[in-house]
Amino acid sequence: MAEFENPTDLVAAAQKVYSLGYRRINGYSPYPIEELSEAIGFTKTSLPLIVFIGGLIGGLSGFFMQYWIEVIDYPINVGGKPYNSWPAFIPITFEMTVLVAAFSAVLGMLILNKLPQPYHPVFNLPNFALATRDRFFLAIEANDAKFNHSEVVDLLKNLNAVAVNDVEV
């Protein structure tokens, strides 16, 4: 695991490591860096699809809940208006869409990120506490197909890393 002092070095190192064929790599930074996730080859997420499906489920269930209640289970004649007075059902349909979609966004993000996760090996590195302040980290995992300990350490040292450490798994 290599430690960097600024985002530019980290992104450059991540691009280099990726281009050399390492795939089980990850970067750590105190704020989101778009270039970093691109550099480690992670650009796609299924989150938008999850949120879309969530919204769809919310909207349909919101509308048909009202339809079932007002038309089938408990029809009440209000001033001669049709039982299925759908324009009046739109506000709640909309609110239900947003509600379920928002839940899917939050829960989907947490589940895809495997959070909450109380323990992770990177926390063993004492300096890693700075990853939430002003330090940038790049990890190459030992189970990468190309992994060779001395080669990786040399590589990272040559990429402007201020420190290279082993992390116990």
Add this chain to the structure above:
Amino acid sequence: MQDEAHKPYTEGSMHSTAPVIDPGLTFASVTDKISSIVLKRKTSLAWFFGFAISFALFQLMLLTITNLVFVGIGLWGVNVPVAWGMDILNFVWWIGIGHAGTLISAILLLLRQRWRTSINRFAEAMTLFAVAQAGMYPIFHLGRPWLMYWLFPYPNTMGIWPQFRSPLMWDVFAVSTYATVSAMFWFVGLIPDFATLRDRTRSKPFQILYGMLAMGWRGSARHWHRYEMAYLLLAGLATPLVLSVHTIVSFDFAVGIIPGWHATIFPPYFVAGAIYAGFAMVLLLTIPLRRFYGLEGFITMRHMHNMAKVMLATGLIVGYGYTMEAFFGWYSGNKYERFMIWNRMHGPYHLYYWALILCNIITPQFLWSRRIRSNLLALWIISFIVSIGMWLERFVIVVTSLHRDYLPSSWGQYQPTQWDWGMFIGTIGFFFTLLFLFIRFLPMISIFEMRTILPEAEVEE
């Protein structure tokens, strides 16, 4: 290239504007400065003083509510024909205040207004606390608040369901969705900052507490990628949501056939009014707060100017709303509508109406002047007046329309009782109690988003 990257962020506008943040800040100083407000051991005496006052007022709310539940809503001044008195107008007032928070955090995010970063956390907290106050009013106005769950469609032994054609039901869904989504948005924004606090605090119990809240956040690039996507999607969802909430609140009035309520101008005019009131409240709170905690480097004069301009713009929309209300009344040719607007201007509550015009239309005109926008005391006073004005607006809408409707034999008067005021002042106390706790225990400025707008955050090619 080097110089370009280290220039303070100016949004590339044609004319030079004040920087969004103090150009001398770094990752470390931003983190330390904001987190130290939460993590330093000693709590200032002023904080205790402010908290004590708010907490005492909060007790007034609890006293009022206890009395109300025992005695019933006869304690309040509401009666037929004015059955919606201060409880509904305070509900609308509070929920309107909340809207600025969502506007700042969601709409300005989508519009890439990066100056929002310094104030969004605080404004979202304000939203959440204001919605909490708002939610209490309709519940206690039910008369039998312990049966409030009847509002939700759940299968019950009585075999009955709520009436979904009623705007009051829409309100239940709109407000509860709004509260839930605002809370989630706020919490998601806090996760990376919880991680920062977890790594910075020296106290073991707080390490565990913030650690649990951070849920093991470690700033992984993959996590950030999904996080950003989730945040963007939430902003996209919250934007139409916030517009829908005050629209639906206005439907509570506009769908009714009371003169002065049954107007198509209501939804846009309510939404603009909500943003107007909300920005006034944000200014009212941030001006003393940034002074007290020395946050001038984060919340700069640029923010003050921008918020004042939003207030001026929405104030003009609200002014248009009042004009159109009067025009509709006259142009409708309907004698009830004409009487309503005449009664507002000359009837028993005419003082409220003219005070409203003074507070909400005349006062904000001072904001055209750059000198007044730069004077924080003047800005604070204007915000205060606008907050009162927005309260008066709801008073005028709720009370003047109800107290003189179609049948002169059922006309009446409305006078709030001491318990009405007790509840109102009490909710202000509760609001500030929550706000003081928030300032002490959570970072009031989003630390990780502040890092993204620093010059050193740029990745150089």
